Amino acid sequence: MSNRETRSPPRRDDDRPTATPALARRRLLVGGATAVSLAVAGCLGDTGDTDESETDDEPESDTTADDDSDDADDADETDDDGDETDRAAEVREVVDTYLEAAAADDLDTIDDVSHSLNPLNPAAWVEDGWEFQGGDDEDVGEYDLEVVVEDGTVDDVLEIEGAEFWFAEVDLEDELDDEEIAVVEIDADEPNGGTAVWALATEDDEWRVIMQGEVDDTPDDPEEAFEEEIIDEDEDVVEEVDWAYEQDGADGGDDLLGDVEWAQVAFTDEPGIEADTVRVESTIEGGSSEVYGEEPGNWANSWVTITFHPDGDQLVVTAIDGDDETVVHREHYEP
Numbered sequence: 001m002s003n004r005e006t007r008s009p010p011r012r013d014d015d016r017p018t019a020t021p022a023l024a025r026r027r028l029l030v031g032g033a034t035a036v037s038l039a040v041a042g043c044l045g046d047t048g049d050t051d052e053s054e055t056d057d058e059p060e061s062d063t064t065a066d067d068d069s070d071d072a073d074d075a076d077e078t079d080d081d082g083d084e085t086d087r088a089a090e091v092r093e094v095v096d097t098y099l100e101a102a103a104a105d106d107l108d109t110i111d112d113v114s115h116s117l118n119p120l121n122p123a124a125w126v127e128d129g130w131e132f133q134g135g136d137d138e139d140v141g142e143y144d145l146e147v148v149v150e151d152g153t154v155d156d157v158l159e160i161e162g163a164e165f166w167f168a169e170v171d172l173e174d175e176l177d178d179e180e181i182a183v184v185e186i187d188a189d190e191p192n193g194g195t196a197v198w199a200l201a202t203e204d205d206e207w208r209v210i211m212q213g214e215v216d217d218t219p220d221d222p223e224e225a226f227e228e229e230i231i232d233e234d235e236d237v238v239e240e241v242d243w244a245y246e247q248d249g250a251d252g253g254d255d256l257l258g259d260v261e262w263a264q265v266a267f268t269d270e271p272g273i274e275a276d277t278v279r280v281e282s283t284i285e286g287g288s289s290e291v292y293g294e295e296p297g298n299w300a301n302s303w304v305t306i307t308f309h310p311d312g313d314q315l316v317v318t319a320i321d322g323d324d325e326t327v328v329h330r331e332h333y334e335p
Contacts, residue, residue: 088147091182091200094207095145099186107132115203115210117175119166144187152181157199160213167211176201185215222284222312223334232329236272238317241265243333245305261310263333265317267291269301273328275319283316284309296321308333 084092094113101109102122111123122132149156154172158164160183179202186196199211219225232238245264265280277292278299287307291299308315317329 084147085150087150087180087182090207091147091150091184092145094200094209095184095186095198098209099143105132113208115201115208117167117170117172117201118208118210118212120212142188146185146187147182148185149181149183152183152199154181156181156183157201157211160197160199160211161215162213163199163211179203180207182207219284222309222314223332225284226312226314226332227330229332230327230330232317234272235268235270236328237267237275237278237319238329239266239268241315241329241331243308261285261308262305263308263315264303264305265315266303267299267301271297271300273319273321273326275299275321277320279318279320280304280306281316281318282306282308282313284311284313310335 098110098113101107101113107123107126111121114121114123122130126132154176157172157176158167181202182200184198184200186198188196195215197213197215198209200207201210202208242264245262263282267278274296276296277290279288279290281288285308289304289306291302291304293299306315312335313333315329315331315333316327319326319328
């Protein structure tokens, strides 16, 4: 990996008690064309070194890219002759390199093109005990990349969703003094791809990725997206949902993730239905986590945590038995 000094991610302690010692917590960093996101996955009967192919958290974030995305036809930043400017071409090349590396699980290359201040640099998170889950060497797909700001400012970086949170303890004006800044938008050609906004800044005269986020498509009124509640009254799968759950660090410690809203979903110790896997999702925030084991029902007497949107969210629990998926619990959070 690069010898550049990278900013360490906030520390997390996963040695919290669960309802069963058989639950091994896996911490994943998921790389994709539209986002780099964090997910906590539950895996029963395995260790943190379990083969990543067994985990299917946030499949919507699977990396896609485009071998031909550096063609001039895709460029929106142009000079007077209609050609892509040199700066836009350089920025595009860095993003293409990052996405291709993510598809190949190439953390060394990702680190090379990541700015030392990038809080979502997977290389730093992996060193802190997380696992990176990229494209598993799958063929790169298609995406559209538009350089929307060539001559940017620190304000352009901070406008990206989540940037103020991640850079709360960083003086970007001082750190990026006299550095060049650009912003790109990435649209993945897949059903749940969405649109990502990435900021790049120069460091040692080289363009590097400094911040990544998604376009915030949260509805003004989250309740408009709610579906009818389904409460697991018989506790076939869900025993309890704790919307006031506090992660480690939420009491004012140094863990920045403590400022995120978390819910804890506890599963019954006596399943009323057969299921290989249980998936929990927050439909507004977009959080997702799954629990499974070597035998059906091994998810029982365990729990998962999931992020939710503080302005309102909908938590959905789905029981999966082979190819059959059944929503067993749908509960609303209304602040």
